Amino acid sequence: MADNKGLSMAASCIALRGVRIFLNASKAAAARRVSPPVQRRRPKPVVPGAKPPQKVFDALVKTTKFNKYELEALFTMYRTLVMAAQSAVPTTGIGQTAPKTDGIDQSTFRDVLHNTFDLVTEEAILDRIWVTWERGAAGGEGAIKFEAWARGLSRMLRGTDEERRTHCFAVYDLNADGWITKDEMFSLLKNSLLKQPGDEDPDEGVRDLVELVLKKMDIDKDGRVSFEDYRQAVEQEPLLLEAFGQCLPSKRHAVTFLRTLVAK
Structure with a gap:
């Protein structure tokens, strides 16, 4: 045939x-x-x-x-x-x-x-995976067509280390400006952490966690994480690949x- x-x-x-x-x-x-x-x-x-x-x-x-x-x-x-x-x-x-x-x-x-x-992950992460998946000639248009479906699954399932890093960074970069800022880290981590009984100010704990993660990932010490910062940090510690939520x-x-x- x-x-x-x-x-x-x-x-x-x-x-x-x-x-x-x-x-x-x-x-x-x-x-x-x-x-x-x-x-x-x-x-x-x-x-x-x-x-x-x-x-x-x-x-x-x-x-x-x-x-x-x-x-x-x-x-x-x-x-x-x-x-x-x-x-x-x-x-x-x-x-x-x-x-x-x-x-x-x-x-x-x-x-x-x-x-x-x-992928039992936060709603914000699921929304970001959807937004960053290839849709339409200009991106973000309508539904996912077959070609984009195949290319996206290829990256997620058999992607190189660089492709996986690119995917995760795009998901975490909430406003797609090329940086993961403290505010974006706070938003992502707050959604992923459960409030513990007796916590009077759970946001304070999230802010402390943001500072700890920033020390690990802000390689050039400019107060935000660029893709190059992210790449170097993940190469040094692979567990940081999904530091802000599961997206693979x-x-x-x-x-x-x-x-x-x-x-x-």
Whole structure:
């Protein structure tokens, strides 16, 4: 069968094992979105755009760390996620179906991070991962399309040390100005720490922690952390990579997911 006439039989078999993982996330998203059946009419699933031309897969083989069969399996998962999310879109107040997103929307994206990669992290971190993920030509536009989905997963799951550092720094740089400031550290750490019984001023404890982290990471001592500061600090102490919150899957969850893309 020609490459452009659907997924190869081998890739389809590979993908089906991984689709089960994503269906749990999709069902969770659907349960939150669908209103009671007596009031809403469940729309018929809409199949997203056709399989990208072969040149897209050829380019992704060169620009990601996935091979052809893994990419085809990822596309099957991607299509399943989009279709599940589209089928859950409720009707509007006048009985018309709301516009459907051609891509992975934010709610589905968060479910995948939770259910597939076990990123049980702060809401602010999840929002930042979504914001920094490649979306649209200018970034931050609409849903995540397949090419961006594959490139992002490649960085998260098989990225080099530099790619992982770049990803984490972008997540922590809340205003995307190239620096992690004390205020940003305070905001990130405050959200990640639980208030202990008897704490009269929990913010004071967070400020003390900010000062400790700053001493470790502010290499040039200018009162803020640049990417070069961050790189050097993480090279000296790898545990500082996710100093302000988890934004990468654990090795165990990454390996488990990648196994679903490999034929037995």
